[in-house]
Amino acid sequence: MNLFRRVVQLFVGLVLYGVSTALMVESGLGLNPWDVFHQGLSEVTGISFGVVVLLVGVPVLLLWIPLRQRPGFGTVANLVVVGFAADAALRLLPAGESLPAKVGLLVGGILLNGFATGLYIGSRMGPGPRDGLMTGLAGRFPTVSLRVIRTGIELLVLGAGFLLGGTVGVGTIAYAVAIGPLVHLFLPRLTVPDRSRIDLPDTFASR
Template identity: 55%
Template sequence: MSASPDVRPAPRSAHAHARRGGRLLVGLVLYAASVALLVRAQLGSMPWAVLSQGLTRVTGWSFGTATVVVSFAVLLCWVPLRQRPGLGTVANVVVIGLLVDPFLALTDLLPDPLPLAAAGGLVAVGVVVNGLATALYVGARLGPGPRDGLMTGLVARTGRPVRLVRGSIEVVVVAAGWLLGGTVGVGTLAYALAIGPVVHVLLPRLSVPADG
C-alpha cells in the first residue's frame, strides 16, 4: 500500500516566518517606490535620499549604488554600538538598493517638468507609501534597517530620547547631502513633519504579533 500524502498543515513557526517574510518584502519594495516618487517630485527628498543624491552628483554613481554604499557605511557604525543585524537588515540593503533605480526609471516616464500640483501630489503619495512601507518592514520584526539600527543603537548608548537622536541624525545627513548637491526643499520638510504621525498610526495595525 502506498503511503498517503502528508497533508498536515505546516508548523506554526513556518507560517509565522512566511508571514513576516512577506510583509518584509512588500514593505521594502514599497519603500523603494516611495523614495523614487519623492526624488522625482524634485521638491526635496527624504533626509537619507538627499545624501544619496549628493553622492551621485559627486561620484557619478547611480542612485541605487549610492544608497547601497551609504547603507553599508551606516552598518559599520553599528560595530561600536554593538548592534546585531537581522535578516531584515540585510534585505533592506539589498532590496531597496536593487529596486530604487528601476523605480526611478519608471518615474522618468512622467512629464518633465512636472506641474507644481502634480509634484505636490507625488510628495503626498510618497510620504504615505513610505509610512506604509516602514510600518510593514518594521512590523515584520525581522531586524531593523541600517538607519533604524543606528538610531536605536545611539539611543541605547547615550540614553537620549528617540526624537532627539533621530532628529540630530537627520539634520547631519541632510546638511551633508545638501553640501554635496542633494535636493532639499518643501518635500523634505513635509516628509520630516508627516512621516512620524503616519508610521504611528499604521505600525500598530501592521505589526506581526511577537508570538506569531
C-alpha cells in the same frame, strides 16, 4: 505560516519603500534627510541613486559593531532591496513636469513611505541600518534622548547632502511633519503578532 507572512511582508515593504523614495525624487520638491544625502552623493559621483543607498548602508552597518548592535535578516534585506527597488522605479517613473504632478508625486511618495515603513518594521525581522544606528547610539548614550540623537543624525546628513547638491525643499519639511503620524497610524495595524507569546485569559492575568 507566521514566518512566511513576515518574510513576504518584509520584502513587500522594502520594495514599496524604494518606490516611495523614487516618487519623492521625481517630484523634485525635496527629500527626507538621508535621501538628500544619497542624492547629493549620486550627483557628485555619478553613481545611481539606488547604488548609493546600498553603498552608504555598508559603513553605517559597520558602525553597529562598536555599538554592539546585532543585525537581523531584515537589516541585510533592507541594505540590498531598497536601493535596487528605488533604481528600478526611477527608470520607470516620469519626472513631475507641472506643479500638480510634482505635488501628486510628493504626496503619494510620503503616504506610500509611511505604509511601507509600517510593513517592514511590522514584520519584526530587524531594523534598517540607519534606524539601527540611531537606536544603537541611544543605547550607548542613555542620558541623551532618542529624539535628540535622531535629530542630530538627520541634521548632519541633511547638511552634508545639501552641500553635495541634494534636493531640499517643501517636501523635506512635509516628510518630517507627516512621517511620524503615518507610521503611528500604520504600524499597529501591520505588525505581525508574536505567536511565541501566550496571552493568559483575564481570569489568570491577575494571579
